Amino acid sequence: MSYKGATRLYGEPDEEYDLDNPDDLNKLGLASDRPHADAYCHFKNCKWVVEERKGVGHVMVALTQLESTVRQLLDNKRVVTDTVIIMEKLHYSERNRFLVDPITHQLRSKDTGDNIRIQNLQEPVKVYFKRDLSRIIAELREFKWD
Amino acid sequence: MGLNIHLDQRQIMYITPDIETSSRLDIASQVLAFYRDYFTAKNLSIWRRAPLQSLGGTLLRQILLSEQIGRDLADVKQYLNAFSWQEKTDLIFVFTGEWTIGNTKIAGFLNIYGRTRWSSTYGDIELNVYPTQDFPDLIHLIKANPDLEGFLVRDFLIQFSTIIKDEPLKVAVMYFGVGVPSRYEVNVVTGAYYRSEDTLWADCLRTIIEEQGQSMKDSFTPYTQKFLVSGLKGVPAFTSFVEELLAKHHVAREESGSIVLIGRNLDSFRNFYEELSLRVLKPVAEELPDRTELLERIKSAIEGRGLKQTKL
Numbered sequence: 001m002s003y004k005g006a007t008r009l010y011g012e013p014d015e016e017y018d019l020d021n022p023d024d025l026n027k028l029g030l031a032s033d034r035p036h037a038d039a040y041c042h043f044k045n046c047k048w049v050v051e052e053r054k055g056v057g058h059v060m061v062a063l064t065q066l067e068s069t070v071r072q073l074l075d076n077k078r079v080v081t082d083t084v085i086i087m088e089k090l091h092y093s094e095r096n097r098f099l100v101d102p103i104t105h106q107l108r109s110k111d112t113g114d115n116i117r118i119q120n121l122q123e124p125v126k127v128y129f130k131r132d133l134s135r136i137i138a139e140l141r142e143f144k145w146d
Numbered sequence: 147m148g149l150n151i152h153l154d155q156r157q158i159m160y161i162t163p164d165i166e167t168s169s170r171l172d173i174a175s176q177v178l179a180f181y182r183d184y185f186t187a188k189n190l191s192i193w194r195r196a197p198l199q200s201l202g203g204t205l206l207r208q209i210l211l212s213e214q215i216g217r218d219l220a221d222v223k224q225y226l227n228a229f230s231w232q233e234k235t236d237l238i239f240v241f242t243g244e245w246t247i248g249n250t251k252i253a254g255f256l257n258i259y260g261r262t263r264w265s266s267t268y269g270d271i272e273l274n275v276y277p278t279q280d281f282p283d284l285i286h287l288i289k290a291n292p293d294l295e296g297f298l299v300r301d302f303l304i305q306f307s308t309i310i311k312d313e314p315l316k317v318a319v320m321y322f323g324v325g326v327p328s329r330y331e332v333n334v335v336t337g338a339y340y341r342s343e344d345t346l347w348a349d350c351l352r353t354i355i356e357e358q359g360q361s362m363k364d365s366f367t368p369y370t371q372k373f374l375v376s377g378l379k380g381v382p383a384f385t386s387f388v389e390e391l392l393a394k395h396h397v398a399r400e401e402s403g404s405i406v407l408i409g410r411n412l413d414s415f416r417n418f419y420e421e422l423s424l425r426v427l428k429p430v431a432e433e434l435p436d437r438t439e440l441l442e443r444i445k446s447a448i449e450g451r452g453l454k455q456t457k458l
Contacts, residue, residue, distance in 0.1 A: 004279065020279040033188070033244045033253050035276035055282070057326035058147075060268065063198050064255075065276055091326035092356055097267050109201060111263065119199045 006039035006051050007086055007133070010140055013041035019069070029076040035061075035068040040080075048079045057091035059098050059107070063116065066125065070118050083118050085127045100127045105136070147323040147334065148274025148284035149302070151177070153315040161314050163231040163261075169315040170258050171219050171239065174271055176309050177256060178215060178241065180302055181273070184294075185254055187211050187243040190222065196264065197238045197257060211241075235261040245275055245284070247298075248291045252281055268326075283324045285336050289412065303339040303406045319345055324412070335415045337408045346405060347375045350419065354427045365431035368440050374430075384426065391418055 005018045017024040017040045022032060030036050037052040050069050052062045066083045073080050085107070090098060098116075099108050105126040107116045115124035128136055153173065155161055161169070178187050190211055196203030207225065211218050226234065239258040244251055254275040259265035274284045281287045288298050299322055307317045321338035340346040348371045355362050366374065378384050392399055395418040396410035409415045435443070 032251070034242070035253050035255075038279065054277075055325065060197070060201075060264070061274070061277065063200055067198055067200055093267050093326055097264075112202060114202075116200050125200065 004039075006041040006049065007053075007084075007128075007137075009049065009084070009128075009137060010043035010045050010047060013043050016041040028073065028078065030069065030072050034072065035065045036072075037065045037069040037083075040069065040073065040078075047081050049082045049084060050080055051084050051086065054085060054087040056088050057094050059085070059090070059094050062087075063118075063125065067118055070121065074120055080121060082123045083121065083125045085125065086130060086133065087127065088130050090127075100129075147321075147325050148272060149177075149320065149322050150269040150273075151271040151317060152319045153270045154318045155315060159314075163234040165314055167226060167234045167237065167260065168223055169313045170260060170270065171222065173310050173313055173315060174239065174241070174256055174258050175215055175219050176306070177271065177273060180306065180309070181298070184247055184298065185243055185245050185256075185273075187215060187241040187256065189242045190218070191240045191242070192222070192225075193238040193240060194233070194236050195238075195262070197240050203238070206237075211243075238262055238264065245287065247287050247294060250281070250287060250290070252276070252278060252287065254284070285322050285324055285412070288322075299337045300400070300406070300408050303337055303408070304400055307339065307341070307404065317341060319349070323415075335409070336412055337406075338415075339404065339406050341404045343379070343405055344372075344375050346407075347378055350422060350427065351375070353419065354423050354431075357423075358428075362428075362431055364438065365434055365436045367437050369434070378426070378430075387426070388422070391421055394418075395421070 004020065005016050006013055017028055019025060019028075019030065019036045019038055019040060025032055025036065028040065037050050039051040040049070041051075042048050050066055050073070052065050054062050062085045066085070070080050070083060090100065095110075097110055099110055100106070101108060105128055106124045107127045108114060109116055117124045151173070153170070178185065188211055190209045191197075191205055192207045192209075194204045194206055195201075199205070209218060209222065226237075229237070237260055239260070241256040243254060245254045252275045254273070256271065256273045257268070258271055259268055260270075275281055275287055277283065281290070285299075288295050303320060303322075306320065310317065317339065318341050319339065321335045323335040325334050338346075340349070351366065351371060351374055355366055389399075392407070396414045397418050398408045398410070400406035400408065407415075409418075
């Protein structure tokens with residue numbers, strides 16, 4: 001999963017920032033010494049997505065990165081509609097804390113059963129597993145967003 | 147995973163949540179002091195229930211840290227006096243700051259999970275970087291600067307339990323590794339401190355159970371971990387085999403009593419563990435009468451004495 005920028009979930013983005021690139025961080029006014037996600041982009045279906053990629057876990061750190069990025073972007077008058085984590089699989093030690101709905105891909109807390117939602121966003125955090133990614137992208141494309 | 151520390155009480159004595167919270171903060175400040183030339187903690191956030199709003203956590207207080215972290219923590223302890231014992235067990239402390247190693251600067255954190263439910267998943271104290279494409283874990287950053295590896299990994303693992311020897315809480319296990327913190331995944335560890343050798347073998351057994359799933363669980367479930375570990379240690383050939391294995395896979399053993407193991411490469415522990423698992427632990431699991439077999443023996447022992455089940 002070694003690539004820069006955003007995953008093409010809804011086709012080619014028309015605006016894209018690679019948050020591991022200091023220039024892109026500067027453009028967005030994000031602090032380099034605060035946690036940040038891997039990518040921020042706008043798709044033609046009007047979704048502004050913040051994306052974090054992981055191998056196996058660590059969900060807590062991924063959420064910290066998403067929360068911090070979203071907070072900074074919103075403070076800087078940017079728009080965010082969706083947050084996604086793309087990962088290989090949930091680590092077994094995290095399976096007693098989190099679950100991923102296999103239909104909606106929403107991340108849930110096992111303690112409360114609630115969807116996990118970043119403050120000020122309507123959409124819950126979604127988790128896409130790498131092994132399902134091509135199928136999910138194909139399904140999302142069928143909606144003919146553009 | 148970065149650096150992960152599991153704490154416990156060495157003596158059978160009651161430690162109040164006040165003392166426990168204070169001890170965790172002191173131990174964390176010692177970690178920060180050890181790494182002060184490389185990690186600068188800038189902020190401390192005190193959370194209730196979870197360390198994130200998205201996980202239902204409540205941010206109670208955020209403190210900008212000065213260069214005198216000891217003084218800041220004294221203020222924090224003062225602030226915590228207003229909390230009940232119950233409330234204290236629900237607190238999580240998050241230090242955020244910046245790592246500077248070589249020419250690389252990268253955001254990082256030290257979390258104290260305390261007695262919250264998160265500690266069963268992530269351990270007591272976790273020190274790491276916020277991952278980037280180039281440095282997904284603290285250990286990758288350290289490995290990129292081999293001159294510092296001896297101090298940042300080896301010296302820490304050897305010295306730290308002595309540094310905090312007067313604390314009511316003691317180090318049970320510390321390890322550096324990659325991925326999600328899990329002491330039961332010996333194969334992703336790159337350096338480790340075990341207070342006793344038994345802990346290492348117990349963690350290896352738990353690793354193989356978690357990794358291999360139900361069949362291994364069925365083999366080992368009827369036996370206590372202590373029994374299995376003493377069984378392994380009671381075989382002289384096992385000890386010499388392990389020594390050979392450690393040397394073969396470039397895992398250096400630094401001390402006896404408590405033990406410190408340092409892998410030369412990222413995959414040294416994995417190779418050591420895989421061979422140990424293949425040549426010792428799996429054969430042991432196969433040879434031991436498993437759960438079903440033991441239940442069958444109990445059944446036939448009872449029925450052999452003329453006792454038959456006549457009704458539910």
